[in-house]
Amino acid sequence: MLINSLRRTLLLLYAAVIIIPLYIVLVSAFKTPGTFFAKPLSWPSPFTVENFTTMFQSQPMWRYFANSAGVTLGTVLLELLLGSMIAYAIARLGGKLGKGLFLLYLAGLIVPSQVNMLPIYALVHRLGWTDEHGGLILVTAALLLPLTVFLLTGFMGLLSKEILEAASIDGAGEWTLYTRFALPLSAPSLAAAAAFLFVMVWNDLLLPMLLLNGKSKLTLPLAMLQFRGEYVTDYPMLLTGVVVTSLPMALLFIFLQRFFVAGMTAGSLKG
Amino acid sequence: MRRSPVLWLFLLPGTLLYLVLFIYPTLSGMFYSFTDWDGVSPSYRMVGAANYKETLESIVFRKAFINNVKFMLVVVLFQTLLSLGLAMLLARNSRIHVLLRALYFFPTVLSSVSVGLIWSFVYDPSIGLLNLSLQKAGLESLALSWTGDAGLALYSIAAVQVWAHAGQMMIVFIAGLHSIPAELYEAARIDGGGRWQIFRKVTWPLLAPSATIVLAYTTIQSFKAFDLIFTMTDGGPNYATEILTTYIYHQAFGSYKFGSAAAGSMLFLILLSVLTALQFRALRADRVSY
Numbered sequence: 001m002l003i004n005s006l007r008r009t010l011l012l013l014y015a016a017v018i019i020i021p022l023y024i025v026l027v028s029a030f031k032t033p034g035t036f037f038a039k040p041l042s043w044p045s046p047f048t049v050e051n052f053t054t055m056f057q058s059q060p061m062w063r064y065f066a067n068s069a070g071v072t073l074g075t076v077l078l079e080l081l082l083g084s085m086i087a088y089a090i091a092r093l094g095g096k097l098g099k100g101l102f103l104l105y106l107a108g109l110i111v112p113s114q115v116n117m118l119p120i121y122a123l124v125h126r127l128g129w130t131d132e133h134g135g136l137i138l139v140t141a142a143l144l145l146p147l148t149v150f151l152l153t154g155f156m157g158l159l160s161k162e163i164l165e166a167a168s169i170d171g172a173g174e175w176t177l178y179t180r181f182a183l184p185l186s187a188p189s190l191a192a193a194a195a196f197l198f199v200m201v202w203n204d205l206l207l208p209m210l211l212l213n214g215k216s217k218l219t220l221p222l223a224m225l226q227f228r229g230e231y232v233t234d235y236p237m238l239l240t241g242v243v244v245t246s247l248p249m250a251l252l253f254i255f256l257q258r259f260f261v262a263g264m265t266a267g268s269l270k271g
Numbered sequence: 272m273r274r275s276p277v278l279w280l281f282l283l284p285g286t287l288l289y290l291v292l293f294i295y296p297t298l299s300g301m302f303y304s305f306t307d308w309d310g311v312s313p314s315y316r317m318v319g320a321a322n323y324k325e326t327l328e329s330i331v332f333r334k335a336f337i338n339n340v341k342f343m344l345v346v347v348l349f350q351t352l353l354s355l356g357l358a359m360l361l362a363r364n365s366r367i368h369v370l371l372r373a374l375y376f377f378p379t380v381l382s383s384v385s386v387g388l389i390w391s392f393v394y395d396p397s398i399g400l401l402n403l404s405l406q407k408a409g410l411e412s413l414a415l416s417w418t419g420d421a422g423l424a425l426y427s428i429a430a431v432q433v434w435a436h437a438g439q440m441m442i443v444f445i446a447g448l449h450s451i452p453a454e455l456y457e458a459a460r461i462d463g464g465g466r467w468q469i470f471r472k473v474t475w476p477l478l479a480p481s482a483t484i485v486l487a488y489t490t491i492q493s494f495k496a497f498d499l500i501f502t503m504t505d506g507g508p509n510y511a512t513e514i515l516t517t518y519i520y521h522q523a524f525g526s527y528k529f530g531s532a533a534a535g536s537m538l539f540l541i542l543l544s545v546l547t548a549l550q551f552r553a554l555r556a557d558r559v560s561y
Contacts, residue, residue, distance in 0.1 A: 003466075007360055010356075010360060011357075011360055011361070011371055014357065014375065015371060015374055015375075017434070018374055018375060018377065018378065018434070018438075019374070020400070021389055021390065021393050021400065021434075022389070024392075024393070024400050025389050025392065028392075036398075037398060040398045040399075040400070040403055041400065041403055041404075082284055082285035082288065083285065085281040085282070085284070085285060086281065086282055086285045086286065088281055089278045089279075089281035089282045092275075092278055093278055101282065101286075104286075104289075105289070108289065108293055108294075109547070110540075110543060110544050110547045111293075111297055111540060111543075112495045112543060114495060114497055114516040114519065114520075114536075114539070115297070115300065115519075115536045115537075115539055115540045115543075116293070116296045116297055116300060116536075117519070117520065117523070117536075118300060118303065118310070118519075118523050118529055118532055118533055118536060119295075119296035119297070119299045119300040119303060119533070120292070120296045121310075121523075122299070122303075122310065122529070123292070123295070123296055123299070138288065138292060139292050141288060142288045142289055142291070142292035142293045143292070143293060145285060145288065145289050145293065146289075146293075149285075173275070173277065174275050174277040174278060174281070175277070178281070199379075199380050202382070203380075203381070203382035203383065203384075205382070205383060205384055205497075205498045205501070205502075206497060206498070220382070221382050221383075221384040221385075221498075224382075224384050224385070224388065225384060225502065228388065228502075235392060235395075235398070238388060238392075239388070239389075239392060241388075242385050242388050242389060245382070245385060246381055246382070246385050249380050249381060249382075250377075250380075250381075252380075253373075253377060253380045257373055260376075260380060261372075261373075261376060261442055264376075264379055264380070264439055264442075265439065265442050265443060265446070268439055268440070268443065268484075268488050
């Protein structure tokens with residue numbers, strides 16, 4: 001009995017540690033600067049959506065959303081396509097060759113993007129891709145490839161060799177095997193990898209910060225850093241920015257929770 | 272097995288991308304570390320190991336390294352204990368437990384910039400949630416300048432890092448707990464083991480693989496931390512929160528010392544390679560199958 005109530009108390013306490021900061025941020029977004037500074041912890045009264053309307057009028061918010069969405073979708077799709085093709089080839093080749101290729105990608109897992117920030121900046125500059133979403137997509141996809149190949153090879157390696165062999169004896173080409181067998185059979189792992197990549201790319205700060213600078217090209221995390229400079233003392237406005245930019249992730253998490261948890265966990269096991 | 276040449280076409284696009292935009296930059300970074308390049312000029316000179324010598328002797332680099340180790344130790348200790356504790360409390364698959372797990376996991380999907388801004392507000396000395404709550408509770412003396420105080424800032428950010436990622440590590444522990452066969456617990460109970468004894472003799476040894484994963488991930492993650500510190504303090508006050516990644520960033524984009532920053536990057540890479548090698552060894556020792 002005592003243990004059970006202790007358990008419940010601890011769980012509620014930690015729930016409060018998570019919820020209270022998020023709650024305060026959420027309600028602050030609906031406050032006028034007046035009430036915010038007078039009663040920072042109270043319920044918003046008057047309740048106002050003015051921060052949101054001001055934000056969407058004074059900032060190209062839709063553009064930032066479109067930028068983030070474009071970069072994220074582009075990167076994740078490219079990544080899944082390239083990663084699954086490589087993982088499929090590694091699984092099909094097997095033997096020393098497959099293992100060697102796998103090790104080539106495994107080596108990339110050791111090198112974090114913080115190590116490569118300078119040479120990538122220099123290379124992208126030289127290629128003339130600065131401030132191009134296409135360049136950012138290619139670079140991000142390249143840097144995440146080791147992890148994706150690692151995750152997907154694990155799954156593709158589990159594909160039944162017999163099914164693929166049987167189908168190939170029946171005359172199916174590699175492309176048919178890949179699209180008709182390998183991809184559908186690994187759909188759950190592709191979904192988990194997609195969720196993981198989606199979170200990584202949508203939230204990434206470092207690469208967009210290095211490679212983008214024009215205001216019309218910024219992604220949401222960069223835009224938020226800019227708000228911090230602009231609304232330096234205007235907390236309600238700043239926190240409105242946090243609410244607006246976090247909303248898509250929060251909604252996706254609520255609806256696709258299973259994939260998010262599976263993907264982020266797989267990523268942490270292998271990252 | 273018959274190897275179709277078509278398989279090479281499957282490998283080609285991704286591998287090309289990987290070689291050009293990942294392997295080549297890594298190698299060219301090694302090259303830059305031996306030059307005096309400023310990142311802008313068309314020309315540079317080879318300077319041998321001078322950048323390495325300078326970096327290793329730099330007071331700021333040493334401070335960043337020590338800060339990084341402190342940050343890692345605090346995050347690893349608290350994140351591991353907290354995530355293990357939460358996992359133990361939430362291992363049952365009841366409705367409320369699944370809901371709480373999702374809640375605890377949620378901060379993981381927020382961007383570090385959002386998390387950093389949320390907590391900059393919580394820590395704000397005059398209108399922040401933390402100090403106002405302390406004042407209301409009559410504990411004014413505990414109301415501090417959480418990220419402005421040089422002795423405190425690093426630990427304040429470490430707490431945020433734990434807040435953001437403990438839920439993720441909790442899931443790893445829960446997966447580990449679920450892999451322990453129920454018969455073992457029954458046998459232990461029949462043998463008359465108490466709660467603590469069962470934890471010591473059954474749960475803990477069988478949880479070792481998950482603990483290894485959590486320790487390894489958290490260690491590497493806390494060495495790679497960048498976004499949170501960049502957003503909350505940018506290495507300040509007076510280098511109190513400067514860690515290796517922010518040091519490299521500031522060398523390159525604040526002081527335009529690309530060669531020196533590249534040397535810092537290489538030292539950082541060596542450190543991470545050692546940590547990763549230890550991680551793989553530990554994982555293999557525990558025979559965790561991927």
